[in-house]
Amino acid sequence: MIDSTTPLKATDPAEIRAERRRLVEAVGAQRRLLAARRPFELADRRRLNREAGARTRAQARHGKAVQRIHERRARSERSLTGRLNGLDGKRAGRERQALVVLRRESIERSLRGTRLTSSEVNGIGSGLARDLAAQGIRTAADFQRVSWGKAPNGRGGDVLYIHRTQGRKVHINGIGEHRGRPLMEWRRAAVARAEARAPKELPPDERHRIEEIIENERARLQAELAEVPKTAEAARAEAEQLHAERLATLAAAEREAGEEAALRRAGFDEMAERLLALRVELAAHVEQYGDLGFRDRRARSRALRPVPSAPPVIPAPRAPEAEPEPLSGSATATAEALPVPGVRAGLGWLVPVAFFAMTALFGAGVTDATPMWFVVSGRLVALLMTAELLRLWIPRRDWRTADAMPAGTGFLAAGVFLGLVAASMFADPSYAADSAPWGLAVVAVVLVGAGAVRRAGVGSAVSG
Known part of the structure; x- marks a missing residue:
């Protein structure tokens, strides 16, 4: 009795040749499919290199952003600290400026109160005083100096001009060198008296007002200086969040591409196992039925040529993995990976x-x-x-x-x-x-x- 599990040995030469041809063609087909593995591995290695480059660029972009934040903070702190240190000098300058204004106003009031009369200036009678008043010169504050110049009508040589404080210079008939000198001496004496009476220091209320202005500005600058670290930390946290999101996007794309590559690599592994099984089956068929002639040997030699070897699967260098985490953990990991930022040379x-x-x-x-x-x-x-x-x-x-x-x-x-x-x-x-x-x-x-x-x-x- 014949066992049903034992295959019957084919005896028909046509069937043997057909089976041999099927095995050879199957081996050749699997070999052609498996030949695509080397280009796939090379392309996958290029993908890994691109992913590593993208991570490196993301890290560099984040490092530059942190560097800019640090430099802005250093510049703001340096500027605010300098302004705070200069407040004392600014207060002294404001006090000097206020004292100058106060003295100038006092001198102007005193000069406006010193009226020009015939009894005040030697050689200036009541008639000349009325002429000066008609030209707007009534007090010591109404003119500044005298000078010589051509007569208004161009005749008679040089005449004495009186330069008004506001307006043009004027010439008064009857006032020449002998009357112009006493006029200027009278004004210089009035200016000297006004300067002597002018206050030498600020009154307490004005000094207190300036002190309040300086203290308010000091409080404002100190508040701005206290806000600088908070602003910088907020900007740094935003940069860390953006960097974490960018890394998460890259990681998701890498995982998807890695899964596709793993599926493709598993398919190639199955092809390799199937090709090995077909070669074993073909070798058994040859051992059982022997050589079938020149055409069979040539077909088998083409089908059994070695498959081009695939490059070794060596992952390309990658930047440190950064899985999406809460902001604090991601920021800590990124801060440890980045160098400490400094202020760049100008x-x-x-x-x-x-x-x-x-x-x-x-x-x-x-x-x-x-x-x-x-x-x-x-x-x-x-x-x-x-x-x-x-x-x-x-x-x-x-x-x-x-x-x-x-x-x-x-x-x-x-x-x-x-x-x-x-x-x-x-x-x-x-x-x-x-x-x-x-x-x-x-x-x-x-x-x-x-x-x-x-x-x-x-x-x-x-x-x-």
């Missing part, structure tokens, strides 16, 4: 850089009489200073390494520049005998020494 340092670059290109005071060794050495020194300033300034502009320029750098730069100017004056015969180059040289040595001392002091403090 753009004003480009001014000495430009000066030294121009000196390196065109020289410092180069003339036909300047020796060649001085031209070369001066340009080399300027070029070295340009490179040194750029070496110090460029890293301190990046948000990751933001910092102020080292102490003493400004003194060193100014000293070297003045030294180059002094050396060029020494090399010029027209300036060599003067004292100006010696003065510049002394100032340059002092500045370089001060800069070196400050640099050394800061370096020792940091190392200590």
Whole structure:
């Protein structure tokens, strides 16, 4: 009796060839499908690189935003602190200004109260007093000075003009040098008396009013200064929230793309297992029925060619994962990953850089009489200073390494520049005998020494 589970051995050559052809075609089809795995793995690696780049850009954008918030806070605190420290000087200035106004008003009132009469000024009778009053000059406050000029009608030579406080100058017939001098002496005496009677200090109520204004401004500035950290913290929290949302969006997109890639990779793994099973079945069929001829061998050699190897699945470097969390945890994790922000070196340092670059290109005071060794050495020194300033300034502009320029750098730069100017004056015969180059040289040595001392002091403090 024959077991039903034992397959019957085919004996028909046509059936054997058909079965062999089916196995070979199945192996070839699976091999062609599996050949797409290598391009898929390469594309998936590019995807991982793009995701890592997107995370890096998001981290850099967030770092720059935090840096800008820190710089705005530092600028606001520095400005408000300076204004608070200057309130005492501002109060003294307001008191001086108020005293000046008070004295000026007192002097003007006194001068307006000093009337011009015939009994007050020698040589000025009642008729001249009426003429002066007709021209608007009744008190010592109505005119300022006298001067000589051409007569109004152009005849008779020079005449004496009286300059009114408000309005044009006027000429009074009968008032010349002999009457103009007593008139000015009378006014100077009136001004001296008014100045002597004017108050020398502010009254208590005015001083108290100024004090209240200063104290109100102090309270306002202190309130603004207290709000600066809160405003900066709110802006930082908003930046952290935006960064967390951006990371969450990237993470969701990465998870979706990763799941699709995993499904595609699982499909390729199933294809590989199916191809292996078909090859085993084909090998068993060949072992059972043997070789079927040249066409069979050629078809099997094409079908059994090795599949192009897929690249190893090595995940690309990624930024630290940041799962969506509450704001406090996300902000803490982000703050730990970011460098501590500092105040960047100012753009004003480009001014000495430009000066030294121009000196390196065109020289410092180069003339036909300047020796060649001085031209070369001066340009080399300027070029070295340009490179040194750029070496110090460029890293301190990046948000990751933001910092102020080292102490003493400004003194060193100014000293070297003045030294180059002094050396060029020494090399010029027209300036060599003067004292100006010696003065510049002394100032340059002092500045370089001060800069070196400050640099050394800061370096020792940091190392200590």
